[in-house]
Amino acid sequence: MSADFFGYTATSLNLIMLIPQVAQTWKTKQTKDLSLTTLTIFSIACLLWVIYGVIKSAIPVILANTVVGALNLTLIFLKFKYRS
Template sequence: MSNLVANIVGSAAAVCSITSFAPQGLKIWKERDASAVSLKTYSLTVTCFVLWVIYGVMTSAWPVTVANACALVMASGVLLMKWRFRNGDPEAS
């Protein structure tokens, strides 16, 4: 029973981590404005997820690896949009 509870908690944490970036990403994409996003904060966040993925691979902790790799993709998307829309929508000019 303990292992089942741990897996449920871990799965819930993974889903929360992954989906937590979706609202910010959708807002930036829709408005073509990333001025409210901190470049330093998202750079640190992406770095953290990279390190978690490396840790997961090194320890063969595949749930940690997969969950953090998915969160890395989401956070990287926000970071890339921050860079792309740093001066507003490039296609609006």
């Protein structure tokens, strides 16, 4: 297997990994168990990966981390929207 196989597989998994959490949070409106610290650090990490991807012209890295970052920011938004 080539390195590209692993890169594109990881990118695909990154693109879908937060969708179940966003969907469940949207449906249940329960966010008390979501750690704001973790979500914030994850958002910063995604931003840094996007910057790295731009510097290296790595489209899969840019794409995956832009989408994952957006999903993560959605969770942060929902955390504030549904807090009790």
